[in-house]
Amino acid sequence: MPATRTYGMDQDVYPWSPIxxxxxxxWPDNAxxxxxxxxxxxxxxxxxxxxxxxxxxxLGGPEGLWSGxxxxxxxxxxxxxxxxxxxxxxxxxxxxxxxxxxTPTLALDKAIADHYPFLIQEGQRRGAEFIAHGLSRRRIxxxxxxxDEERQYIRDxxxxxxxxTGRRPVGWSGPDFQETPHTPHLLAAEGIRYVCDWGNDExxxxxxxxxxxxxxxxxxxxxxxxxxxxxxxxxINEVNLLWREWFDGLYADGATTGRxxxxxxxxxxxxxxxxxxxxxEVLGHITAHAGVWKATGRAxxxxxxxxxx
Numbered sequence: 001m002p003a004t005r006t007y008g009m010d011q012d013v014y015p016w017s018p019i020x021x022x023x024x025x026x027w028p029d030n031a032x033x034x035x036x037x038x039x040x041x042x043x044x045x046x047x048x049x050x051x052x053x054x055x056x057x058x059l060g061g062p063e064g065l066w067s068g069x070x071x072x073x074x075x076x077x078x079x080x081x082x083x084x085x086x087x088x089x090x091x092x093x094x095x096x097x098x099x100x101x102x103t104p105t106l107a108l109d110k111a112i113a114d115h116y117p118f119l120i121q122e123g124q125r126r127g128a129e130f131i132a133h134g135l136s137r138r139r140i141x142x143x144x145x146x147x148d149e150e151r152q153y154i155r156d157x158x159x160x161x162x163x164x165t166g167r168r169p170v171g172w173s174g175p176d177f178q179e180t181p182h183t184p185h186l187l188a189a190e191g192i193r194y195v196c197d198w199g200n201d202e203x204x205x206x207x208x209x210x211x212x213x214x215x216x217x218x219x220x221x222x223x224x225x226x227x228x229x230x231x232x233x234x235x236i237n238e239v240n241l242l243w244r245e246w247f248d249g250l251y252a253d254g255a256t257t258g259r260x261x262x263x264x265x266x267x268x269x270x271x272x273x274x275x276x277x278x279x280x281e282v283l284g285h286i287t288a289h290a291g292v293w294k295a296t297g298r299a300x301x302x303x304x305x306x307x308x309x
Contacts, residue, residue: 013184014198014207014216025203025258025307031293032254033247034300035286036262038173038196038219039093039104041119042137043111044082046074053142081268082137086116089271094122096280100287105297107133107173107196110160120164129296130164131171132157132192140175147182154186170194171217171297173264188212194301199223202250202259204304215301217262222246224264240278244285251289260300261286 027034097104106123108130113120123130134140134157141150154172162168172187173196187195188209195207199220207214221227222242229239243263250259263282270279286292295303 011181013209013214014205017205019201019203019257022203022257023308024256025304027258027293028303029293030291032258032289032291033250033286034258034260034293034295034303035102036217036260036295036297036300037097037102037104037265038107038131038262038297039090039097039265039267040107040133040173041086041090041112041116041267042082042107042109042133042175043086043115044075044078045111045136045138046076046079048138052139053144078138083268085266085268085271086112086119089267089269090119090122092271092273092276093265093267093279094126096276096283098126099280100283100294102283102287102294103127103129103296105129105131105171107131107171108161108164109133109136109175110157111136113160113164117164124165129171129298130161130167130169131173131196131297132161132169133173134175137175140178141180141183142178143180145180147186150180150182151186151190154183154190154192158190158192170301171196173197173219177219184214185210188214194297196262196264196297202253203257204260204301206305206308215304217260217297217301219262219264223262225269226264226266229269236275236278240281243282247282247286247289251291254291262297 103126104123106128135153141153158169168191170191170193172192177197179197184195184207189211193213194215194217196217196219198216199218201216201218205216207216228234229236234242247261250261253259270276
């Protein structure tokens with residue numbers, strides 16, 4: 001049974017549940033580990049409107065030197081890094097995923113959905129799942145938003161993905177993993193069925209929004225290339241080893257009950273020529289094991305819901 005909640009313990013959007021007390025989770029064909037690869041296709045604004053809050057969390061910032069909360073000059077460097085990912089790096093990542101038969105889950109922000117139809121087509125050609133990813137990488141959900149402002153932000157993001165892909169997304173990944181206390185409830189009310197922001201488990205779990213339904217498909221910080229490699233200052237060789245050994249640990253524990261591994265990639269990072277071989281090695285290591293289910297976020301949540309309903 002979930003523990004008794006006290007002030008400051010977790011949040012009010014899911015029940016606390018120790019993994020050793022849950023029913024055994026079985027993936028398709030009795031796989032030990034479900035593997036999802038989320039690739040972030042995101043636009044870095046060269047400039048942002050005055051008074052726009054910018055990321056300052058350990059996952060994303062601070063971005064640089066400020067006059068107040070704004071950069072002293074247009075951030076062409078940050079823009080160029082991210083645009084490199086959309087022009088070059090993404091194709092290296094997609095090629096590696098193709099090599100191992102992995103269908104990507106592509107997180108699109110509104111700017112990408114609106115202006116990069118070629119990238120949408122590349123995803124559709126592979127049968128990718130598209131999920132919503134906010135407005136842009138530098139325009140994040142923040143606590144200064146009213147509930148109505150945040151609701152409109154979410155609606156605009158979802159609508160852009162639906163226009164671009166022809167299908168309404170059911171998944172959400174917040175830029176910089178940012179949320180407010182309203183976010184899970186607003187997402188569920190708009191038809192989002194799973195969210196990637198809560199990296200606190202090795203299985204999906206059901207959340208408790210006020211309306212609708214919502215599941216967590218969490219991204220652990222150590223499985224996000226931006227956090228662990230750039231902000232966490234782990235070398236790429238360390239990341240390579242960490243990801244392989246993370247999988248090995250899940251695989252061992254998955255003999256008892258199914259586990260989940262969500263790699264969270266950014267083309268401007270892992271799509272560079274000196275890093276891509278490390279992704280290749282990691283995925284080669286993982287897929288060499290029997291009992292790995294390679295799936296999109298939606299497929300994992302659909303299966304989990306069916307097993308635990």
